[in-house]
Amino acid sequence: MSSGASRSAERAWPALLDAAANARAGRPHQAIAPGRTTAAQELVALHQPLIDRMADGPLTLGQLGQSLDGRIATAGGDSYYVTGEANRTHLHRLRALVDAVVVGTGTVLHDDPQLTVRACVGDHPVRVVIDSRGQLTPDHRLFQDGQAPTLAYRGANADRALGLAEVAALEVGADGYDPEALLADLHARGLRHVLVEGGGVTVSRFLAAGLLDRLHVCIAPLIIGSGRAAVSLPEIARLSDARRPSMRSFAMPPDTLFDCDLRG
Ligand SMILES: NC(=O)c1ccc[n+]([C@@H]2O[C@H](COP(=O)([O-])OP(=O)(O)OC[C@H]3O[C@@H](n4cnc5c(N)ncnc54)[C@H](OP(=O)(O)O)[C@@H]3O)[C@@H](O)[C@H]2O)c1
Structure with a gap:
């Protein structure tokens, strides 16, 4: 642009x-x-x-910034930066629209993100971390900086504080946590409009459960060749079983954003 x-x-x-x-x-x-x-x-x-x-x-939106070969980070977790400045601004605008932004443990461990709105005008969303194994520590930025309310769902160690964050207990079964129950809990807290920001494991979990209304996939012109996957879902045998959501594309130079309507 x-x-x-x-x-x-x-x-x-x-x-x-x-x-x-x-x-x-x-x-x-x-x-x-x-x-x-x-x-x-x-x-x-x-x-x-x-x-x-x-x-x-309620709106539930997923987003991922990926390479041409469907990676969001290297195997070691380096993702700075897959997509360019225009997509970063877009991501901050999405944060400004919603009540809450959700990320998984891997993202906090690797990125130590702030999850605030800095690249555009708008209010910070509530920051929600899914720490299903209770392995995060209080020293991460979003637990310390006090810039926005922060809520950590913990499958273990829910009795231990994480800095300034509110800690909520998360039920975790043999198949992990139930994203539908987590979303219902967010709604009950008045957090109706939710951005599932990453990483790939977390977005895929909400996608597999049929909870996403839309998915914004921004494709950057680079080939990482290996590394962390963007979307990964259970195997299908036939291409006719693949999902083909209605889609619009937007130039976001040097990247291209695909806006998938998963309810269409
Ligand atoms: N390009 C993008 O749009 C974008 C957006 C966000 C993040 N990222 C990148 O994506 C990567 C993280 O994504 P992800 O799909 O791996 O994870 P994620 O969705 O952030 O976290 C969910 C899963 O990751 C597990 N996990 C990941 N790394 C871990 C580690 N080192 N130690 C322990 N558990 C770990 C978590 O375990 P439990 O649930 O059992 O705790 C959880 O199952 C990071 O490299 C981040 O930089 C990219």
Whole structure:
């Protein structure tokens, strides 16, 4: 995106935040892009379905930034950075739209992320960590920085504090935790609109359980060749059993974003 186009998209972003606030309040929620530039129109086109969904009920959105060969990180967990600056801004906009952003243990261990909104205007979401084996320690940034409320679901050690985070007990069976029960608990806490941000294991778990309304997959023009998988689901025997969601694509130079409608 040129810097002019990026400025134009930036001007459209507050209109989308207003539309999202209207959707939450049950008011008309069609965003109107200021001006007539393609970048502003595209920004509205990309986000309006998310806002429409927020008006109808809870939104659960997954996202992944992957290489051409479907990797989100090297085998050792290095993911800085698979996708470019435009996708980073997009990710921060998604955070600003939702009530909560969910990540798995692997992401906290490898990235020590902040999960806050820094690349655009907007409020920080509640940060939710799924620590199903109770192996995280209080020294991670999001447990210490106090920048946003943080909730850690722990399958073990739920009686141990994780810095400033609220700790909730997570039931873990032979097949791991139940993402549907976790989502229901978030909803019960008033966290209705949720971004499952990563990593691949966590997004795949919500996808396999049929819980994602949409999935944003951003494909970057690099080949990692090995490493951590983006989506991994149980094997299917026939291609006719593959999911073929309706899809829109958006240029996010140097990457391409695929917006998959999993309810369509
Ligand atoms: N490109 C992107 O969009 C994106 C987004 C987020 C993260 N990432 C990258 O993705 C990687 C993490 O993704 P992921 O799919 O491996 O995991 P994840 O979804 O963040 O975490 C979920 C699973 O990872 C396990 N896990 C992963 N690494 C572990 C480790 N070193 N030690 C113990 N448990 C570990 C967890 O175990 P338990 O549940 O049993 O605790 C859990 O089953 C990181 O390298 C991160 O940098 C990329």
